[in-house]
Amino acid sequence: MSAVLFFIAAIGAVTGAIGVVMLRNQFYSVLALVFHLVSLAALFLLLRAEFVAAAQVIVYAGAVMVLYVFVVAYVGGGEEMPTRSGLRIIGPLLALALAVELCVAMLGTALKGISGKGAPYLPGFGTPEHIGKLFLTKYLFPFEVASLLLLVAAIGAIVLARRRRGLDPDEEAQARVHRPLPAWVGSMAEAGGIHFEEADGSPESEPVRSQG
Amino acid sequence: MAATTFGWLVLLCPIVGTVIIALGYKRLPGRTPGWIATAAIGLSFVCAIVMLVKLLDRPEAHRQLTSSLWNYASSVGVDAKLQILVDPLSVFMVLVVSGVSTLIHLYSVSYMAGDRGYSRFFAYLNYFVFSMLLLLLAGNFLLLIVGWAFVGAASYLLISFWYRRTTATRAGIKAFVINVVGDVGLVLGTFFIFTHTGTLDFLKTFAVAPHVFHHDSTDLVVGCLLLLVGAFAKSAQIPFHTWLPDAMEGPTPVSALIHAATMVTAGVYLIARMHPLFELAPTAADVGAVGGCLTLLIAGTIGLAVTDIKRVIAYSTMSQIGYMIMGVAAGAYSGALFLLMAHAFFKALLFMAAGSLISAMAGNQSLDRMSGFRRALPFTFACFVIGGMALSGLPPFSGWFSKDDILAYLNHRGGGFEIMGIAGYIGAILTAIYTFRMIFRAFFGEPCPEAKELEEGHLAHAEVPTNPQTGEVEDTDVGFPGPEHHIAEREWPMKIAMGALAALATVGGFLQIPGVDDAIRRFLAPSFATSRLAAAAPSTGADWIGLVIGAAIAVTGVAVAYRIWVLAPGTAAVVRERFAPLYRLFVNKWYFDELIDLAIVRPVAWFGQVTDTVLDRDLTTSVTTGGTVSVVDALSAAVRRAQTGFLRYYVALMLLGISGVVIYFLVSS
């Protein structure tokens, strides 16, 4: 029974992965990844990692993927140019080589546990209780550092993505004082064609294609 | 307080003097630095006398005392200590050095007055005395080498005292370089000896030496020869002598102190101190004796020809030191040290008198221009005559007893040494001739213009100060001699100093009259207790025969000089014509300077040139540095092309790398 479930989940994961790579539409790629993540959660359950599976679904497939969806909605939809021919062949070849190598490395080792089904099952293995205990005793430091990392990432994202009108903060403050922004101002609205007059009266400059 | 405590005090006084004068050089008015310096050395002399008294209090067998302040390193197999050795030899030398130094300091108080570098002079002079005393009191090779090097440095500082004179600075460098060659010899010699004895301490080395070295062993001979190199360089013996005449560029008190009485005697002291080692290596001792013999003859001949008065006295110093070296190398220790003491007296006196004479000549030193100063400078003349008679070995002056002590011993030893003894007598005639040549030319005959001026009571002054050697125009600011000239007749410190030395030169000889009293030999006996050679002294009769022969030779020499330069004044020119090639050889100082220039200075300079252009500029800079730089540049240009900016290119490289690493681990497991 578990073998069947394993194969279903495994095939689902691999299919999802291939879909991410090969689908042309970016949104479809995101959806493929979601499918892949859920299959992976099933695999985790098969490995008796209950908490990790739940976290995978809630955090990964839930929060992170939703973030992706938002960004794709905001940004994506553009036509993607096909890859250069060189990398088109080398890429998959390298990946194949890597896969073969990894399989050989993992299966060819003298590690006896690989061919077994794992250590004898202790009740409570993989439960939030055990994981929580580990987090708060043995792995306290990584736990704290991870929270710090999340904080840094959040601040970084805000800094990266904020609106900037010009480099002079005084000008910006002045503009804000003199003319309060209308409620509908925002890039999405601008993308829709509505323009906002500058404080000095000149319309916003035309989008400039950067030279790259 | 023990004798050794006074030994430390002897060392302390001069260095404290230096520090006080050096620190207060701007604030001490007038002649105060001079008085402070003189007082410091005088105090040192008093401590030396106390040291002598305390040493004599002890029984004869216990007169070699050491005192160590601290160990520098005792765990690495080297017993390096700050240690002095107080024994009759060192006390004797310290007494001579500090005594004569006090008198010379006194002389300089007025001689150097008016010079802008007055304080600096006395600071350097005190420092020199400190170094010399350190050298003499050293109880192990370490302090000996330290003192040796310090003395060389002090000599350099003092020779180039008038540092804006190119001739003076060049002379200072020459002296220093040759001294350093000697230093290297000394250190290497120490090393050769140390590898076998395993100790740096003098007394321990001498105790162990007979057991460790067999008679004339190669290592010991080489070590002693290297020590001889050091001694010869310091004492200006052939072939390391070329610095001494040039060192006369320094002020006259410097010449008196360093290059007559003290520093140049360091070589004699070294050989005397190392006598157990030299007696075990007779080959080295013989080389030393031959070197001394050659020097005394060659220097004597040069003294006949040169015309700069200070250089005549310098060559006579070289010649007399030749006697001393010959003496200590052959085993006439007490005789050589007796001559050292007497020589300090009369040579310092001669230099002082020469200084007075040069002042009267307004800085000019050439014998060609001096004549007839007898009436103008009576006191100086008297001192010159006394010094000259002592130098020539006329009875009853100190030079007579001391020089003939050595020659009698040499003749007694027989064999090759007897030949050296005869050479010594020839040297004695030459000494008498050139000494009285100097005196007769400068003081007899028609008074020169400066002498006439002085007879009228007016000291001659040069309109424009010039370098006496090259005639270059100078000024009287710091770095050049001062505007004032001082003669002994007018300055009482100079008179007292010269008078004291004249008295000592006259009566000093009575310390060792053969058969009557043997004060010096008996005093020095504990230092030379283990020496076989010292014990073999000639009989009183042989001594007196030697003395009579010496007196006869000296009188003959004076008579010859009198005939040539006073009775028949044109004779000198005639002789010069007859023996023109010989004369040229003597005047050009036997071409030693030219030889050394050709053999050593030019190749070294050429090598330096080559190193600068080929090695440094071409090889190191262009090829190695420039080459490396361009290789790195090229390589980095090649590597730079991997930085394309394509993200996926980088990822591909990363994956490639990972694959590579995994394959490596797979294969190696």
Add this chain to the structure above:
Amino acid sequence: MAIGWYLVVSALIFAIGAAGVLVRRSPLVILLCLELMLNAANLALVAFSRMWGGEDGQVFALIVMVVAACEVTVGLGLIVAMHRRRLPIDVDDLRELQG
């Protein structure tokens, strides 16, 4: 199923993710493929944790998830910033940051 199977699946997914990074031009999809690789690593970690019997691997996997979330945040923020400045969302055209 033996643990080895899970590891093989993990290797496959990793390789597919690597291929995706090399082949696609849109930074968004490249980030997605990066997620694939991270997930493959997670799977391997959890598999080993099952093999050894301790939950250390799972803790590691959770931390990896945290890191992945942070990295996605920042990466997407970058993409948004790029879009704001009207830059082309194309990895091959954005190559001024060399070296």
